[in-house]
Amino acid sequence: MKAKIDVSYVAQLAQLELSDEQTELFQGQLENILGFIDKLTELPIDQEPAAHGQRLSASLRQDVVGESLSAEAVIANAPAEQDLQIKVPKVVADA
Amino acid sequence: MIGQETIVSLKQKFASGDLTPADCITQLYAEISSGDAEIGSYLNCELDKALEQAKNADLSLPLGGVPIAIKDNINTLGETCSCASKYLESYRAPYNATVIEKLLAAGAIPFGRTNLDEFAMGSATENSALQVTKNPRALDHIPGGSSGGSAACVSANLAVASLGSDTGGSIRQPASHCGVVGLKPTYGRVSRYGLVAFASSLDQIGPMTKTVEDAAVLLEVLAGHDPREATSIDEPVPAYTQSLNKGVQGLKIGLPKEYFGEGIDPQIKTKILEIAECLKQQGAEIVEVSLPHTEYAIATYYILAPAEASSNLARFDGVRYGHRSADVSSIDELNVKSRSESLGDEVKRRIILGTYVLSSGYADAYYEKAQKARQLISQDFDEVFANVDALLTPAVPHLPRKRGENSDPLKDYLEDLCAIAVNLAGNCAISVPVGTLGDKNLPIGAQIIAPHFKEETLFQVGSAIESL
Numbered sequence: 001m002k003a004k005i006d007v008s009y010v011a012q013l014a015q016l017e018l019s020d021e022q023t024e025l026f027q028g029q030l031e032n033i034l035g036f037i038d039k040l041t042e043l044p045i046d047q048e049p050a051a052h053g054q055r056l057s058a059s060l061r062q063d064v065v066g067e068s069l070s071a072e073a074v075i076a077n078a079p080a081e082q083d084l085q086i087k088v089p090k091v092v093a094d095a
Numbered sequence: 096m097i098g099q100e101t102i103v104s105l106k107q108k109f110a111s112g113d114l115t116p117a118d119c120i121t122q123l124y125a126e127i128s129s130g131d132a133e134i135g136s137y138l139n140c141e142l143d144k145a146l147e148q149a150k151n152a153d154l155s156l157p158l159g160g161v162p163i164a165i166k167d168n169i170n171t172l173g174e175t176c177s178c179a180s181k182y183l184e185s186y187r188a189p190y191n192a193t194v195i196e197k198l199l200a201a202g203a204i205p206f207g208r209t210n211l212d213e214f215a216m217g218s219a220t221e222n223s224a225l226q227v228t229k230n231p232r233a234l235d236h237i238p239g240g241s242s243g244g245s246a247a248c249v250s251a252n253l254a255v256a257s258l259g260s261d262t263g264g265s266i267r268q269p270a271s272h273c274g275v276v277g278l279k280p281t282y283g284r285v286s287r288y289g290l291v292a293f294a295s296s297l298d299q300i301g302p303m304t305k306t307v308e309d310a311a312v313l314l315e316v317l318a319g320h321d322p323r324e325a326t327s328i329d330e331p332v333p334a335y336t337q338s339l340n341k342g343v344q345g346l347k348i349g350l351p352k353e354y355f356g357e358g359i360d361p362q363i364k365t366k367i368l369e370i371a372e373c374l375k376q377q378g379a380e381i382v383e384v385s386l387p388h389t390e391y392a393i394a395t396y397y398i399l400a401p402a403e404a405s406s407n408l409a410r411f412d413g414v415r416y417g418h419r420s421a422d423v424s425s426i427d428e429l430n431v432k433s434r435s436e437s438l439g440d441e442v443k444r445r446i447i448l449g450t451y452v453l454s455s456g457y458a459d460a461y462y463e464k465a466q467k468a469r470q471l472i473s474q475d476f477d478e479v480f481a482n483v484d485a486l487l488t489p490a491v492p493h494l495p496r497k498r499g500e501n502s503d504p505l506k507d508y509l510e511d512l513c514a515i516a517v518n519l520a521g522n523c524a525i526s527v528p529v530g531t532l533g534d535k536n537l538p539i540g541a542q543i544i545a546p547h548f549k550e551e552t553l554f555q556v557g558s559a560i561e562s563l
Contacts, residue, residue, distance in 0.1 A: 005447075005451050007447060010447050010450050010451045010454065011443075011447055013450050013454065014405060014446045014447055014449075014450040015409075015412070015430050015431050015434055016431065016434055016435050016438075016443055016446065016447065017431050017432065017435040018435070018443070022440070022443070025440075026440075026443070026444055026447060029444065029503075029504055029505070030444065030447065030448060030451075032503075032505050033397060033448065033504065033505050033508070034448075034451075036393075036394060036397075036505055036508075037394045037397055037398055037461070038394075039390075039391060039394045040391060040394050040395065040398075040461075040464050040465065040468055041464075043388075043391060043464070043467070043468055043471065045464065045467060047467040047468075047470045047471055048467070048470055049463050049466030049467050049469075049470065050466055050467075050469045050470040050473055051296060051466060052282065052296050052326070052521060059325040059326070061322060069189050069190060073189040073190075074189060074415075076187065076189065077186055077187065077189065077415070077416035077417075078415060078416060079413065079414075079416070079417070079418075079419035080419065086414060086415055088414055088426055088429065089423055089424060089425055089426055089428075089429055090424075090425065090426070091426045093425070
């Protein structure tokens with residue numbers, strides 16, 4: 001798995017826009033980091049993957065309505081709001 | 096100086112009537128106002144709210160009237176929770192984290208928001224987008240990170256104690272660099288509800304204090320099951336303070352050879368081995384042990400943590416809260432521009448790295464491989480803890496470097512060498528100050544690691560080391 005990352009493409013997948021300087025800087029730095037990470041290829045692979053350090057089991061709770069934040073409390077942090085609703089630019093493109 | 100007090104000594108002053116909680120807050124605020132200009136550990140302190148709480152403080156409660164500084168990535172109702180990011184600079188928390196509710200229920204006063212690396216990503220606090228924090232013991236050196244503000248305020252006697260969070264050493268490393276006690280509890284011991292998520296399978300909140308006893312007092316309050324947090328575990332909370340000052344007679348303590356080899360400052364190694372010798376003289380059995388997959392820990396962490404971060408930080412989209420780019424015409428543009436304008440370079444790097452290791456064609460090679468490596472690292476600890484009660488290691492491989500000296504992210508990642516495997520395996524660990532080194536007297540910490548839910552052992556060994 002020799003590292004070859006296309007930083008501008010992956011940034012786009014991550015909803016990030018980079019300047020040309022950033023792209024160039026990150027390209028070198030991330031190749032360096034991925035080169036280091038490639039150390040893992042040495043390891044045997046007949047292990048079960050672990051999502052946590054502990055063997056946690058799925059934690060279920062009763063399906064009942066609990067307390068939640070009020071609309072006012074939530075909307076207080078919204079960058080733009082109207083009538084207790086969050087305002088955003090048009091979501092559906094013109095035909 | 097209020098800031099010189101410990102939790103235990105402050106409670107005695109309240110109990111004897113020498114000091115009231117309101118005077119304590121007023122004086123501490125004055126001390127912070129004059130003393131923190133040079134250190135930069137706090138982002139802000141809300142005096143009026145704290146004074147109100149102090150006036151109503153119930154001194155019969157375990158932390159009645161005691162101010163605790165809070166890392167600015169833990170939600171406290173009505174206060175900032177900036178994560179030291181431009182993105183969340185103007186955000187005000189609409190609810191209390193479970194640890195804040197527990198502090199309030201125990202009578203404590205959450206007071207002051209401390210600086211950190213942006214979204215807790217870093218080990219020098221130099222990735223804060225809001226402020227520089229200096230090491231109080233040597234101002235031209237880093238305080239460590241990411242809980243650099245929480246370590247520095249305690250070290251500079253500008254706080255009685257604080258809370259930090261630890262994903263890959265972010266409590267223990269700054270504690271070591273600043274000469275304070277820092278504890279990362281077992282994964283699941285303390286609820287993460289209300290902690291802004293960085294890498295959810297690794298994050299834990301923990302205390303940063305002047306003494307091991309204070310850490311035990313605080314953990315007793317913070318620990319416990321939380322139905323709102325699915326990974327918090329329903330285990331009884333022991334009376335941790337009863338584990339203090341019991342000596343180490345009969346304990347078997349392992350020295351993992353991988354933590355004393357390449358990459359560790361020989362002076363630090365010598366100091367920790369001296370500590371081991373002292374513990375041996377006090378009746379502990381010291382044995383060399385091996386955690387053979389330690390060398391894979393950093394690589395494993397820098398796949399799993401960025402992968403989880405790339406997913407967790409997708410919520411910062413400019414829609415519901417936080418920075419929104421002006422002058423955008425579509426929702427996609429709003430999303431991309433809001434993130435790109437307000438997130439710092441290290442955060443962007445980790446999001447990109449995480450997105451890459453999870454992307455189609457690479458997820459098996461990186462992400463799944465790392466999860467398998469995590470299993471091997473966990474098994475190392477399980478096997479070793481079948482034979483020993485605790486492990487003793489350096490908390491950090493090197494003394495704190497100078498501020499502004501490193502621009503290579505990978506080099507900073509390698510500084511997490513002694514801390515990261517513990518997060519991957521979910522164990523608990525504490526860093527206890529063991530003196531200073533060099534002509535600048537830079538602090539170093541000894542790390543004690545214990546099995547899951549054996550924090551008592553950390554306090555037992557930690558208090559023994561503290562009294563050497």
